[in-house]
Amino acid sequence: xxxxxxxxxxxxxxxxxxxxxxxxxxxxxxxxxxxxxxxxxxxxxxxxxxxxxxxxxxxxxxxxxxxxxxxxxxxxxxxxxxxxxxxxxxxxxxxxxxxxxxxxxxxxxxxxxxxxxxxxxxxxxxxxxxxxxxxxxxxxxxxxxxxxxxxxxxxxxxxxxxxxxxxxxxxxxxxxxxxxxxxxxxxxxxxxxxxxxxxxxxxxxxxxxxxxxxxxxxxx
Amino acid sequence: xxxxxxxxxxxxxxxxxxxxxxxxxxxxxxxxxxxxxxxxxxxxxxxxxxxxxxxxxxxxxxxxxxxxxxxxxxxxxxxxxxxxxxxxxxxxxxxxxxxxxxxxxxxxxxxxxxxxxxxxxxxxxxxxxxxxxxxxxxxxxxxxxxxxxxxxxxxxxxxxxxxxxxxxxxxxxxxxxxxxxxxxxxxxxxxxxxxxxxxxxxxxxxxxxxxxxxxxxxxx
Numbered sequence: 400x401x402x403x404x405x406x407x408x409x410x411x412x413x414x415x416x417x418x419x420x421x422x423x424x425x426x427x428x429x430x431x432x433x434x435x436x437x438x439x440x441x442x443x444x445x446x447x448x449x450x451x452x453x454x455x456x457x458x459x460x461x462x463x464x465x466x467x468x469x470x471x472x473x474x475x476x477x478x479x480x481x482x483x484x485x486x487x488x489x490x491x492x493x494x495x496x497x498x499x500x501x502x503x504x505x506x507x508x509x510x511x512x513x514x515x516x517x518x519x520x521x522x523x524x525x526x527x528x529x530x531x532x533x534x535x536x537x538x539x540x541x542x543x544x545x546x547x548x549x550x551x552x553x554x555x556x557x558x559x560x561x562x563x564x565x566x567x568x569x570x571x572x573x574x575x576x577x578x579x580x581x582x583x584x585x586x587x588x589x590x591x592x593x594x595x596x597x598x599x600x601x602x603x604x605x606x607x608x609x610x611x612x613x614x615x616x617x618x619x
Numbered sequence: 620x621x622x623x624x625x626x627x628x629x630x631x632x633x634x635x636x637x638x639x640x641x642x643x644x645x646x647x648x649x650x651x652x653x654x655x656x657x658x659x660x661x662x663x664x665x666x667x668x669x670x671x672x673x674x675x676x677x678x679x680x681x682x683x684x685x686x687x688x689x690x691x692x693x694x695x696x697x698x699x700x701x702x703x704x705x706x707x708x709x710x711x712x713x714x715x716x717x718x719x720x721x722x723x724x725x726x727x728x729x730x731x732x733x734x735x736x737x738x739x740x741x742x743x744x745x746x747x748x749x750x751x752x753x754x755x756x757x758x759x760x761x762x763x764x765x766x767x768x769x770x771x772x773x774x775x776x777x778x779x780x781x782x783x784x785x786x787x788x789x790x791x792x793x794x795x796x797x798x799x800x801x802x803x804x805x806x807x808x809x810x811x812x813x814x815x816x817x818x819x820x821x822x823x824x825x826x827x828x829x830x831x832x833x834x835x836x837x838x839x
Contacts, residue, residue: 418773420799422766422791425759429649429684429724436683442693444679457679459664463656464649473662504649539645546642553638571642579640 430503433460437502445472446483452491453483454498464501465535493527500528500540522551526563533567545572552576554585558598565605577605581612650723653680657722665692666703672711673703674718684721685755713747720748720760742771746783753787765792772796774805778818785825797825801832 436442436457443455461468471478478484486494500506506528507521525544532541548560549572561576563569580586589595599606656662656677663675681688691698698704706714720726726748727741745764752761768780769792781796783789800806809815819826 427724442679504647
């Protein structure tokens with residue numbers, strides 16, 4: 400059949416505006432398409448070796464999502480011509496989650512995360528992914544992990560969380576930790592602990608910020 | 620500073636559940652990242668020549684989104700080894716919109732669409748993109764275009780729209796056109812027109828479907 404549209408003019412019988420006929424359009428499935436490509440490894444042009452596990456990937460997708468990968472894979476660094484890059488200071492499970500975020504913009508991943516033996520606790524995963532997100536300049540992933548940890552701040556973990564936040568450019572999480580410490584009644588107990596003291600010694604800039612907040616709270 | 624998290628155990632002072640501290644996470648920006656890559660052409664490993672205009676692109680992104688591109692670019696077809704593919708039966712503006720949809724899952728594109736001289740009317744663009752979406756098996760794009768055209772169905776364009784829908788696997792749009800023709804009072808006028816007659820001659824299966832609908836309407 401060769402009845403081309405736009406070729407014949409139709410007779411002008413009646414002119415109407417928009418009607419209320421509608422067709423339902425499914426939501427975006429791009430994350431699923433890119434996830435399939437990650438899973439299959441088809442067309443992979445780079446691979447990463449992480450503590451014995453190998454992860455095939457696609458340079459252009461990594462570079463489009465991370466300025467650090469972009470510099471590594473398309474810049475003048477030695478990695479730009481390598482076909483395999485070794486990553487020594489990261490757990491395979493963390494690197495896998497990192498790749499899944501890069502390809503899908505989702506964390507935690509909605510799919511095969513549970514069928515692979517031991518699963519990392521969500522908070523531990525978020526802590527490790529903050530380090531990875533900071534390293535590869537994945538700001539949105541870092542914020543998602545900051546949010547996960549912010550919800551769990553309590554007297555037991557606030558110093559650890561504050562240390563992590565201070566080390567890895569988590570401005571919002573750092574502020575929440577400082578607010579929590581300075582506003583809650585735990586400060587007096589915390590001050591006496593070794594972990595708090597060694598943290599303050601190692602991070603004097605935080606010490607000043609905390610002092611300011613406490614002083615400000617006591618004035619109001 | 621080397622205050623590692625997870626190394627020291629913090630003192631157990633008080634255990635709380637989830638607090639109400641929150642960090643705002645921005646929405647997904649993956650479409651923007653991939654759009655930037657399309658715009659810059661960095662890392663492109665294939666190009667398309669469409670009536671004199673050249674479009675650099677990335678095989679893996681095309682293949683991840685379209686089974687037709689996947690077969691062309693990673694299968695046994697001659698295109699799989701070509702560095703430039705010529706497309707003769709499509710306007711450059713349509714191919715550009717097609718690429719933008721592939722990279723962003725969005726149509727119409729939200730960005731530089733207006734700064735390029737003559738802009739195609741939205742309906743005409745949707746008509747052409749239905750043809751392109753059908754050719755490259757981009758079902759979601761086809762549905763978005765079907766929806767655009769469904770809202771504009773009127774007596775002036777219903778035959779053209781029906782012909783387009785019948786030719787390019789637009790089941791929902793076809794049904795809406797048939798519903799419109801069989802339920803509205805324009806059928807008597809349409810029947811007398813040459814465009815309607817030639818359409819019915821060229822597409823007897825539609826003729827039967829329309830007849831059934833009209834008969835069914837008259838019984839109720």
